[in-house]
Amino acid sequence: MRTLIKAQSAALAVLAFASVTVQAAETLSVVTFGGAYEAAAKKAYFEPFTQATGIGFSTESYDGGLAKLSAMEQAKNTTWDLIDLETNDAITACDEGLLQKFDKKTLGKTSDFIPGTISDCAVASMVWSTVYAYDTSKLKTAPTTVNDFFDLQKFPGKRGLRKSPKVTMEWALIADGVDPKDVYKVLATPAGVDRAFKKLDTIKQNIVWWESGAQAPQLLADGAVVMTQAYNGRISDAAKKDNKPFKTVWDAQVYDFDWWAVPTGAKHADAAAKFIVSASQPKAYADLSKYIAYAPPRKDAIALVDKQRLADLPTAPENFKRALQINANFWADNADQINKRFQVWLTQ
Structure with a gap:
């Protein structure tokens, strides 16, 4: 036994x-x-x-x-x-x-x-795509284009941006008049990089930088910004699940x-x-x-x-009219160089 x-x-x-x-x-x-x-x-x-x-x-x-x-x-x-x-x-x-x-x-x-x-x-x-969003309860006039994101006279207040040159540089050029299809051709030149930073200078003092995707809708909810760059899914999630009065602006969305x-x-x-x-x-x-x-x-x-x-997806026809696919090869080749200048620009 x-x-x-x-x-x-x-x-x-x-x-x-x-x-x-x-x-x-x-x-x-x-x-x-x-x-x-x-x-x-x-x-x-x-x-x-x-x-x-x-x-x-x-x-x-x-x-x-x-x-x-x-x-x-x-x-x-x-x-x-x-x-x-x-x-x-x-x-x-x-x-x-x-x-x-x-x-x-x-x-x-x-x-x-x-x-x-x-x-x-x-x-x-x-x-997924990077878009920008705003709180409909706090803006009487609805922004509709990426140009509005850079227009501090028409839409005064703070802007939320990811602490990265990626997408931020593309938006700066589009807001400065570059056609989305020509963005990477322009950004590939020293003059194009200068132009993007010059446009960013116009809102630099009003930027609140975020580093985590969850921070973007939180900045909006807290009233720390009047509009913010964000991942489209985060804004949709906050609007549908948390009943936040957020609206996405799809113009010049950068999808990836x-x-x-x-x-x-x-x-x-x-x-x-x-x-x-x-x-x-x-x-x-x-x-x-x-x-x-x-x-x-x-x-x-x-x-x-x-x-x-x-209708909530980046690829929906209405949302895709002026969409820009991120040029991953461009960023793979140029991220280090542009990011170094971006870090210096942040401290200036």
Whole structure:
């Protein structure tokens, strides 16, 4: 009897150890942009994947950039299994060997994807845009163009802007009369960069800078600004879920893709790659749009999106009239140089 009990105890101990080991191995460490987007991703992407596979997630938020990812690679101690990236960072990270190559064949029918939404190292998770928004209860006259954002006489008050030259420079040029289709041609010249900073000088004293996407709608809610640059999903989320009287101005929206990728050296790379395939299915993309106003990068997912929700998406025809796709290659090549000047400009 004692022998049997000892054997059973040993077996239970082994099973318990194996259970803990499996559980530890099947938790993906993922870094996202946090806030409303992460909450939506949990419902549309993470929870269904966990239900289907038993693989869990631990999440961490950041505001982009490759500094920490690069440091992990240099130290050969990668603690992230999955990373949410902006396009120019996805390009640079892939070029610098910070991301693992992704097998496109695992996605199935790749012709369903919007061109440019599958790369060697990453797959687009959604289409989002940078817009600006205002509080309808505080502005008697509604701003309608990006020019209005820079018009302090007609619309006095503080402006919220992300503490980054990206999109801010493009808007400055458009507000200064550059056609959206010519923005990057102008911005690629020293004179164009000078012109953008000169336009930004006109509102510099009225700018409140934000660094986290969640800060933008909060600045608006607190009355710290009369209008703010923001991610479209954050404004839609605040208006629909929190009943904030916010309205989006779509003129000169700068749209982009977010990307899922697996860092080089990720400890659970296979599970992370399986997650990307799962999150890239039409239903998953459509479900994300249900929880936050970001558009699917896969064409056959559009039919699964609620028709009322389509009007809130960056790709809706009415919202897309003067849209500008961010030139990720331009920013991948020029971000360091322009950002250095931007940092100096901030202190002047």
